[in-house]
Amino acid sequence: xxxxxxxxxxxxxxxxxxxxxxxxxxxxxxxxxxxxxxxxxxxxxxxxxxxxxxxxxxxxxxxxxxxxxxxxxxxxxxxxxxxxxxxxxxxxxxxxxxxxxxxxxxxxxxxxxxxxxxxxxxxxxxxxxxxxxxxxxxxxxxxxxxxxxxxxxxxxxxxxxxxxxxxxxxxxxxxxxxxxxxxxxxxxxxxxxxxxxxxxxxxxxxxxxxxxxxxxxxxxxxxxxxxxxxxxx
Amino acid sequence: xxxxxxxxxxxxxxxxxxxxxxxxxxxxxxxxxxxxxxxxxxxxxxxxxxxxxxxxxxxxxxxxxxxxxxxxxxxxxxxxxxxxxxxxxxxxxxxxxxxxxxxxxxxxxxxxxxxxxxxxxxxxxxxxxxxxxxxxxxxxxxxxxxxxxxxxxxxxxxxxxxxxxxxxxxxxxxxxxx
Numbered sequence: 001x002x003x004x005x006x007x008x009x010x011x012x013x014x015x016x017x018x019x020x021x022x023x024x025x026x027x028x029x030x031x032x033x034x035x036x037x038x039x040x041x042x043x044x045x046x047x048x049x050x051x052x053x054x055x056x057x058x059x060x061x062x063x064x065x066x067x068x069x070x071x072x073x074x075x076x077x078x079x080x081x082x083x084x085x086x087x088x089x090x091x092x093x094x095x096x097x098x099x100x101x102x103x104x105x106x107x108x109x110x111x112x113x114x115x116x117x118x119x120x121x122x123x124x125x126x127x128x129x130x131x132x133x134x135x136x137x138x139x140x141x142x143x144x145x146x147x148x149x150x151x152x153x154x155x156x157x158x159x160x161x162x163x164x165x166x167x168x169x170x171x172x173x174x175x176x177x178x179x180x181x182x183x184x185x186x187x188x189x190x191x192x193x194x195x196x197x198x199x200x201x202x203x204x205x206x207x208x209x210x211x212x213x214x215x216x217x218x219x220x221x222x223x224x225x226x227x228x229x230x231x232x233x
Numbered sequence: 234x235x236x237x238x239x240x241x242x243x244x245x246x247x248x249x250x251x252x253x254x255x256x257x258x259x260x261x262x263x264x265x266x267x268x269x270x271x272x273x274x275x276x277x278x279x280x281x282x283x284x285x286x287x288x289x290x291x292x293x294x295x296x297x298x299x300x301x302x303x304x305x306x307x308x309x310x311x312x313x314x315x316x317x318x319x320x321x322x323x324x325x326x327x328x329x330x331x332x333x334x335x336x337x338x339x340x341x342x343x344x345x346x347x348x349x350x351x352x353x354x355x356x357x358x359x360x361x362x363x364x365x366x367x368x369x370x371x372x373x374x375x376x377x378x379x380x381x382x383x384x385x386x387x388x389x390x391x392x393x394x395x396x397x398x399x400x401x402x403x404x405x406x407x408x409x410x411x
Contacts, residue, residue, distance in 0.1 A: 008401065008405065016401060016404065016405075017397065017400075017401045020397075020400045020401050020404050021397060021400065024372070024400050047408070048404065051349075051353075051403075051404060051407055051408075054349040054350060054352075054353050054407075055353060055372050055373070055403075057349075057350065058350055058353055058354070058373060059372060059373045059374075059375065061350075063264070063267065063268040063271060064264075065263045065264055065266075065267035065268075065281075065284070066267070066277070066281045069263055069267060069281060069284060069285060070256065070259045070260060070263055070288075072285055073259060073285055073288040073289060073292075074252065074256055074259070076285070076289050077252060077255075077289060077292050078252070080289075081252075
């Protein structure tokens, strides 16, 4: 602020500032008795009312935004998404489906969608010798939305921070030890989840839904083999 | 029957990548975001750029929006920050006076042609960024002290004292040209 005291104080000694606030805020005068009889205050108030009338007029002004502002913004966002390869509409359609595991670092965080983990689990499980397939008929309705993508059916994932729990439903080849197969699936899943995502699979449940290669089996046999995996592989 | 979806539902959809939902939000808020940029910067082209950048930034930062304040407060904060940073960056090497002398007109002329509103516009652009933010948000946008404090990330008493000084400066400037 400059030191031009004259412009900021009326000849009667009243500060311009107090009158400005009075007018702008519509509040009571600091010194009403002086104000009503003081010609300087009265003149200043009239002037300020007029100036503030202009401020209020400006506040009411209709300012139209440029015609294509939104379009330009949307085009830029689309371009950005395309560059990131992220323009996948699934999340947009079923927001509840998207869950992420979170890895925080000092220079930013990494979030891994549960669908990514499910795919890793599915591939690892299918590649295990003695596993015939993941159970296609075991698709569950996940969280009231759609079932998982075909690439990861038979797998369910729950993520919390950097921990993941996994359930795989599968069909084994007839004649193999099911407990051994389950243990092998568990070991491989823990290892590949950790190697590829840095997350820890703290629990891997294996549900054997069927066996393949036994023509006499009248209906699917179900063995549930559930055991926490070792904390660390 | 048309059901008006509220901001928070659209925000949730936009947060997981629904660009159409975000577009609805943009349309709802574009007028005020552009307007505040124009008031702060005084130049339509710069204001359009700032509004555009603010919206793109809002999309990028949307996952951080937790709904503690309303979306409009949050958007005000983004666009105001951007404009005030621009003003700060512009200030040292390019004094406002010269800039606007060239572009607009001398004060006396402004009064003649544009009248009181033109004088006011010019007076606002003479304020320092610290004063201009609270003045625009309070007098032109009609925000509460609490909301302005949130937008500018300063305390309520700081809002009041800056606003107080801004008003006096504004009056002094307008008077000197009248």
